[in-house]
Amino acid sequence: MKRACVIGWPVEHSRSPLIHNYWLKLHGIDGSYEKEAVPPGEAEAFLRSLAERGYVGANVTLPHKLAALKSADIADEAAYAIGAANTLWLDQAGRLNATNTDALGFMTNLEAQAPRWNLGRRPVLVIGAGGAARAILYGLHKGGAAKLLLANRTRDKAETLTGSFGPMSETRDWIEVVDWKERNRAVADCGLLVNTTSLGMTGQAPLDIDLAGLPADAVVADIVYAPLVTPLLTAAKNRGRTTVDGLGMLLHQAVPGFERWFGVRPEVTPELRAHVASSLGDK
Ligand code: ATR
Numbered sequence: 551m552k553r554a555c556v557i558g559w560p561v562e563h564s565r566s567p568l569i570h571n572y573w574l575k576l577h578g579i580d581g582s583y584e585k586e587a588v589p590p591g592e593a594e595a596f597l598r599s600l601a602e603r604g605y606v607g608a609n610v611t612l613p614h615k616l617a618a619l620k621s622a623d624i625a626d627e628a629a630y631a632i633g634a635a636n637t638l639w640l641d642q643a644g645r646l647n648a649t650n651t652d653a654l655g656f657m658t659n660l661e662a663q664a665p666r667w668n669l670g671r672r673p674v675l676v677i678g679a680g681g682a683a684r685a686i687l688y689g690l691h692k693g694g695a696a697k698l699l700l701a702n703r704t705r706d707k708a709e710t711l712t713g714s715f716g717p718m719s720e721t722r723d724w725i726e727v728v729d730w731k732e733r734n735r736a737v738a739d740c741g742l743l744v745n746t747t748s749l750g751m752t753g754q755a756p757l758d759i760d761l762a763g764l765p766a767d768a769v770v771a772d773i774v775y776a777p778l779v780t781p782l783l784t785a786a787k788n789r790g791r792t793t794v795d796g797l798g799m800l801l802h803q804a805v806p807g808f809e810r811w812f813g814v815r816p817e818v819t820p821e822l823r824a825h826v827a828s829s830l831g832d833k
Pocket of ligand 1: 679704746
């Protein structure tokens with residue numbers, strides 16, 4: 551029997567077991583996917599001992615994504631560019647491999663839910679400058695976005711993030727930092743607006759942004775998936791804009807890990823979506 555897990559601190563809220571155990575059952579695979587609460591400072595030691603613990607691999611959530619990259623013997627371009635890993639597996643030689651599937655998850659879902667997001671190759675306005683923003687900037691770069699506008703409450707963090715994409719040299723001019731107080735104005739030229747902050751999540755304040763100037767055919771995406779329809783997405787829907795919720799990203803980022811560990815490429819289906827959405831108290 552093959553076993554995988556998700557490590558985090560806290561980890562209780564993680565929906566990953568719901569996704570992977572759904573696929574295990576669907577494909578009749580003799581395997582399991584478990585939650586492991588690993589305190590800060592202990593992630594590297596835990597991941598280095600995956601084999602002894604009987605695991606073939608792991609997902610990694612906050613706050614261990616940087617430690618996960620450090621623990622790996624081999625990491626791919628996405629993990630290095632994003633500076634963090636969320637999916638690990640042991641290869642036949644026992645080496646710990648790492649990738650980051652957040653960018654892929656975001657882009658696959660965006661292409662599925664809003665295939666016309668880049669039609670006019672207009673700027674994409676990204677809100678936030680944390681770890682999630684970094685993955686999404688990388689994904690948008692790979693996915694052919696022409697121009698990125700990055701707005702963060704703390705401007706310095708946006709500048710630092712922009713500068714951190716060293717090897718992707720052309721990226722320097724490709725990302726323009728927009729002052730936080732200019733964000734409502736920046737909305738006007740956008741083909742896509744993405745919230746990468748946790749604002750709008752249950753228990754948090756909504757993202758404070760005015761969508762009045764957003765072009766009629768622009769797309770609004772949120773990485774928050776609890777609630778499924780955030781105040782930002784409600785505002786966008788009320789204006790008739792195409793919206794992309796955060797649940798699809800969560801589902802799509804899980805695909806490569808499952809395939810590595812269990813040898814079957816699973817699919818993101820409406821049934822899986824409904825299964826996970828029902829755990830969010832949503833449909
Ligand atoms: P993660 O790595 O998961 O993306 P993070 O690093 O804590 O999380 O980033 C949270 C993001 O939400 C940051 O961009 C943060 O802005 P600051 O850099 O100014 O802290 C943003 N954020 C959090 N609360 C906010 C608020 N009330 N208004 C605007 N932005 C906020």
